[in-house]
Amino acid sequence: MNVRLALTALATIGVVAGHWLAFDFAPVEAQMGVVQKIFYFHVPSAMACYAGFIACCIGSLAYLWTRKGRWDALALAGAELGLIFGLIVLITGPLWARPAWGVWWKWEPRLTSMALLVLMFSAYWVLHTFGGSGEGVRRFAAALAVFATPNIYFVHVAVEKWKGMHPEIQNKGSGGLSPDMRTAFVVCMVVLLLLFGLLLEQRYRMHLQSRLVAALRRRIHRIGGDA
Amino acid sequence: MNFWPTVALVWSKDIRVELRSKDTLVTLVLFALVLTMVFTFGFASDPQTNLRVFPSVMWACVLFCGTLGVGRTFAREARDGAFTALVLSPAHRGAILTAKTLVNLVLTLIVTALTTPILAVMLRVDLTDVLGLVAGQLFLGAAGFALVGTPLAVMAVNARFAEVLLPMVVFPLVAPILIAGVTGTAAILGTIPENDPRPWFQLMLGFDLVYLVGGQFLFDKMVTE
Amino acid sequence: MAGEAFESVETQRVGRLYDESYALVDVSVTFRARTVTALLGPNGAGKSTLMGMLSTALRPSEGKVLYGGYEYPENDPTLRARIGYLGHRPMLYSELSATENLAFFARLHGVGPEAVAHWLGRVGLTRAADRPVSGFSRGMAQRLALARALLSSPSLLLLDEPFTGLDPEGVRLTKSLVAERRDAGAIVVLVTHDLAVTDDLATAAVVLRGGRLAYAGPSGGDLAGLYRDHAEAREKRAS
Numbered sequence: 038m039n040v041r042l043a044l045t046a047l048a049t050i051g052v053v054a055g056h057w058l059a060f061d062f063a064p065v066e067a068q069m070g071v072v073q074k075i076f077y078f079h080v081p082s083a084m085a086c087y088a089g090f091i092a093c094c095i096g097s098l099a100y101l102w103t104r105k106g107r108w109d110a111l112a113l114a115g116a117e118l119g120l121i122f123g124l125i126v127l128i129t130g131p132l133w134a135r136p137a138w139g140v141w142w143k144w145e146p147r148l149t150s151m152a153l154l155v156l157m158f159s160a161y162w163v164l165h166t167f168g169g170s171g172e173g174v175r176r177f178a179a180a181l182a183v184f185a186t187p188n189i190y191f192v193h194v195a196v197e198k199w200k201g202m203h204p205e206i207q208n209k210g211s212g213g214l215s216p217d218m219r220t221a222f223v224v225c226m227v228v229l230l231l232l233f234g235l236l237l238e239q240r241y242r243m244h245l246q247s248r249l250v251a252a253l254r255r256r257i258h259r260i261g262g263d264a
Numbered sequence: 265m266n267f268w269p270t271v272a273l274v275w276s277k278d279i280r281v282e283l284r285s286k287d288t289l290v291t292l293v294l295f296a297l298v299l300t301m302v303f304t305f306g307f308a309s310d311p312q313t314n315l316r317v318f319p320s321v322m323w324a325c326v327l328f329c330g331t332l333g334v335g336r337t338f339a340r341e342a343r344d345g346a347f348t349a350l351v352l353s354p355a356h357r358g359a360i361l362t363a364k365t366l367v368n369l370v371l372t373l374i375v376t377a378l379t380t381p382i383l384a385v386m387l388r389v390d391l392t393d394v395l396g397l398v399a400g401q402l403f404l405g406a407a408g409f410a411l412v413g414t415p416l417a418v419m420a421v422n423a424r425f426a427e428v429l430l431p432m433v434v435f436p437l438v439a440p441i442l443i444a445g446v447t448g449t450a451a452i453l454g455t456i457p458e459n460d461p462r463p464w465f466q467l468m469l470g471f472d473l474v475y476l477v478g479g480q481f482l483f484d485k486m487v488t489e
Numbered sequence: 490m491a492g493e494a495f496e497s498v499e500t501q502r503v504g505r506l507y508d509e510s511y512a513l514v515d516v517s518v519t520f521r522a523r524t525v526t527a528l529l530g531p532n533g534a535g536k537s538t539l540m541g542m543l544s545t546a547l548r549p550s551e552g553k554v555l556y557g558g559y560e561y562p563e564n565d566p567t568l569r570a571r572i573g574y575l576g577h578r579p580m581l582y583s584e585l586s587a588t589e590n591l592a593f594f595a596r597l598h599g600v601g602p603e604a605v606a607h608w609l610g611r612v613g614l615t616r617a618a619d620r621p622v623s624g625f626s627r628g629m630a631q632r633l634a635l636a637r638a639l640l641s642s643p644s645l646l647l648l649d650e651p652f653t654g655l656d657p658e659g660v661r662l663t664k665s666l667v668a669e670r671r672d673a674g675a676i677v678v679l680v681t682h683d684l685a686v687t688d689d690l691a692t693a694a695v696v697l698r699g700g701r702l703a704y705a706g707p708s709g710g711d712l713a714g715l716y717r718d719h720a721e722a723r724e725k726r727a728s
Contacts, residue, residue: 101485104550106506156436164429172489172507177419180486181433184412187474191440191467198463199447252510265599277593281584284621345578349637352546353597354570484564489547 051228058221075133081229082125089119094186097179109175114240116158123155146196153192157185270355274363288336296329296379304386314387319449325379331431333371334413342421361483368410397452404468408441411475444468494644494674495557503552512538513700525677527691534697536680544574573643579630583623598641608636627654646677
């Protein structure tokens, strides 16, 4: 409990510090200008998004094998956080792309695979949330998450071959970072991943507890209701 | 009972049931015809444009019909609980999945064999020289749909709104097939600068193999409650 | 293909969770060969859950089931081959004829084709053999479903309310077929609400209540009383 509180405090300070580092401490990038600041949040969000979907895949596999509800709760929490951070990526990406490339969107491997990834895990989330509360739905969702994972690779390869003629957008500029930029970037990365971890744990526990509450409520109904 | 005899038994049972009721096949064929109409009304233009849109239209038909067919796979069996009897029989579950996948593949191929020539005629695209290549692509693509869609369809039996959920789930998953199909066919027809379709064949083949193995690996876990 | 008969089927502290709540808790009970055991209990007592577990369709969240003293690995086809299961639904293909249905399941179970005509005759459906099941009455479908469950001469026969939809003649027929299977050495577990059945068929009884084991032992005169007491106690609590 204390550890969690300390980490939450650390993350809160970190988010403020990250903003200061990104906007004030790190110099403005010479070519792209101020829009490059997005990069400090865009890339760590993408990492957190991947981490969420990986958590979902691991939780789903473990659920299919063990059928313990906690694995399903972990998978759901991972998918939800992956989606939140994925949305941040998909919003900040075009904001950066418009001034940098002159277009909001390009069918580029990383963009496309991220968009499809978010779409697949949206399907997972919709299924899990609206498909009903039965175990069959959980199994279906888990299978979907497992099926979606190798798909990321195929989407990436396919788009790479498809739009192979646009090599100039392969690199988003993590190469030439000045030391101050690097400091800001590393801090932002650590802070966002910490935030991700904390949120994942909270969400996971929330799912476990809400299921427990639902179970208790059903038991009350069963004792008092039918006969 | 061994693997392949079981596959043959379940497959021929499914085909017999389908031939007797005909509802899936008739629905699929009519839907496919409507689709070809809509697409040709929507896209038919000068020969140059027709040639360019043809791959997209052809694969869109495969996508829609394939998904519609996959959704029907277990619906009938789930209704009277026969699926439970099938799963509780000593039959190898991988064989059941294989048989169901092959049923879907056959249905999709029948519909594709119907829509593709119609589209080619309506959009005035000459396929005679490249028929083998296009057919090969369609086969690998349809196999990809069946391999991804069939194991997921079995789960949709238990979910609410399964008819809506399944396409929503399957469409993003088959995106690589769609990209490979559309671009590969364009490469065969020579409407894009890179006219080598081989990498697209490889991609589809890799996709099919991964989901062939993945489905067999997961199906047992998926049907046990 | 039935293999050797099981001497007993034993559940060891099995439990089953659905959505974090227990449908069945800590049930240890033994079903013996050459015995028809009636599985009794009010709705929602966990009878179908226990049947599902015995049939291998459901896996226990806790505990284990031993078949003939042996714990089979998960999804073992040789175990499934020795179990016959009749559920709430007929579990048949309505587009296929009675013969085709039985022939299909006979081949899956590795049973010879002669068994099909034999079982159709036994359940009195020879004349309807070539009609599609979709045209069957509830009672006819139930008879055919019974034939499907008996087709492989199972060592463990699980019948979940087999008498629903049957006329008196059908009930009598079902009882005699079940008794025959019992005499051949099988373990029979029979879920029913009809306590009269236990008098002339079931010699053992298991009563479940609220997912827990309430009684396991010989079915005797006090059984009906025990069952009624539960129902009354429940009503009292509810009011």
